[in-house]
Amino acid sequence: MATNQEEVTLIGVVGSPFVCRVQIALKLKGIEYKFVEEDLANKSDLLLKSNPVHKKVPVFVHNDKPISESLVILEYIEETWNQNPILPSSPYQKAVARFWSKVIDDKIVAPFFRAVYAVNDDEKVREKNIEESSQALEFLESELKDKFFGGEEIGFVDIAAVVIAFWVPLVQDISGLQLFTAQKFPKLYNWSKEFLNHPIVKELVPPREPLFVYFKAKYDSLVSSSK
Incomplete structure (x- = not known):
């Protein structure tokens, strides 16, 4: 403590x-x-x-x-701080949680945002990045066995995936890139709703509207500069 x-x-x-x-x-x-x-x-x-x-x-x-x-x-x-652990006690399960958290950053989030900001690039560049994100999301979907990645309580991978639950849907609404949808990833989509409804997560994610306005202005400026 x-x-x-x-x-x-x-x-x-x-x-x-x-x-x-x-x-x-x-x-x-x-x-x-x-x-x-x-x-x-x-x-x-x-x-x-x-x-x-x-x-x-x-x-x-x-x-x-x-x-x-x-x-x-x-x-x-x-x-x-030992209280309320966010990683499993098993060394193997800890390693697995670390692995998936890195997958989220390197194989889902990074290529998704590369695709969003690739308005000056060939369309094939955007498609390649979306494909990379989509494939990794399929693996992550298969990994979800319980209510949360941490079981009945949120854990390390859930916390890492807050980007997918809140920021990816917001930015894809602005950019028109449809990566994370209920049709493509039903288990992950349901997880995201449960996760965002968790009292602590609900309290700490920022208000959507001001963030939407901020990212839209940034994206519109990028699109304008590419013309």
Whole structure:
């Protein structure tokens, strides 16, 4: 448990799925923390000092020691605070959870956003990225055996997949790319509804409308510049 002497800070921005991952884990474990809102257009000295390699959020600072990259932060939180575990106790199942979390980032989220922002590229580039995301989603769909990836309670893979549950549907509504639908992935789609309805997740995902407006403006600007 966190003691009064411990200092826990999260440097982030509202609307980031990767920051949201960390917030969900902290809330699940009942860890109090200070949230420092970052201006990514004018990055603070604190961010640049804490994450000089990537210069991105989230950065988790525990007793003046910074940790970067959301999945790494989730593991650190899990290893530091024992209550309400988000990883299984079995070493094998832990490894499996880590594997699928990496699949989510590398094989689903990354190619999906490459497709979204590939408006200046050949249509085949977009199709290739959507195909890569779609194939990985099929594997993830097969992996879902229970209500959540963590069983009856949300766990590491569920938290990692908040990007799929909330951000992918929002951005595909803007871009017109139909990747994640109830028809294509019924089990994952039902999971996403259950997950977003979880009291902690519901509290921490940002309001959809302002985020929709933000991403639409960004996407429209990208499309305009490509003409």
